Amino acid sequence: MTPVRVLLVDDQPLIRAGLRVLAADSPDLLVVGEAGTGEEALDLVPRVSPDVVVMDIRMPGMDGIQATAALTAGASGARVLILTTFDDDDYVYAALRAGASGFLVKDMALEEILGAIRVVASGDALIAPAVTRRLIAEFARRPEPPTKRRAVGGLTEREREVLTLVGQGLTNAELAARLHISMGTAKAHVARLLAKLEARDRVQLVIVAYEAGLVGRTG
Incomplete structure (x- = not known):
């Protein structure tokens, strides 16, 4: 089975490290790159050809929304999962409009985040009902x-x-x-x-x- 190629984009090295270490124990996932800014992510995508980009919203320089819009407008075919926190509700709608296939909450267990990556890689959307209802409430x-x-x-x-x-x-x-x-x-x-x-x-x-x-x- 060909593993899902994942690019981790977050300005917090500890979050990237945690996901990278956990993914290393999952034969169906392969972390092909890491970036700390939106600009770095866009530079890496054509070189590492990810299937899924796990994208933080708040980053220095180009934020996750801008990077998502640029990425989904391109020809890479990579799907984007936005990383968010519960106080990021105002950003979520803009992120989804930019072309993200869903969003993850940062306080989810790392194992759940890996599961969400698999869901999006399969062509589905990460749209957990409780999170969807929070979005609709916003x-x-x-x-x-x-x-x-x-x-x-x-x-x-x-x-x-x-x-x-x-x-x-x-x-x-x-x-x-x-x-x-x-x-x-x-x-x-x-x-x-x-x-x-x-x-x-x-x-x-x-x-x-x-x-x-x-x-x-x-x-």
Whole structure:
């Protein structure tokens, strides 16, 4: 089995060291490089060809959001996982809009972070329900909605319902229970939404739901 090639980008050497040491014991993961700034990361990517870039947000010089936008606009094909802390909520939306496939919380166990890398490398998105709901709660607290709502034409009534529920952070199992459908049908609905809306992953569906005004706001 070809290991997942990982680039670690964080200005804290201890975090990089912890992930590197743990990954060394995982035959399916290979750390191919480390960087302490966004600029260093962009310089390394074409040379080490990572599958997944674990990217911190707050770094000197080019931050993780800027680096993510530059990376996803390129041709490397690498997927980005943002490293964040709970007080980084204001940055998360911008990071996902920049093209990140998900985000990790820094106080997660290192083993959980490695598991998240595997999830993203497989083509899925890291969108843990509890974290998704925190993100949606942040959207709801924003004083103003998006300046221009995104059109989501071409969806059936059921697909709009599913998109709204995905935007609220429901998992496929929760979708199935809420809509009284099978797990397979729930997965099929999500797959059709990804195709129709040209979304990369479930994270992007959350953003579409918010930008289309389908996610309820508070206050």
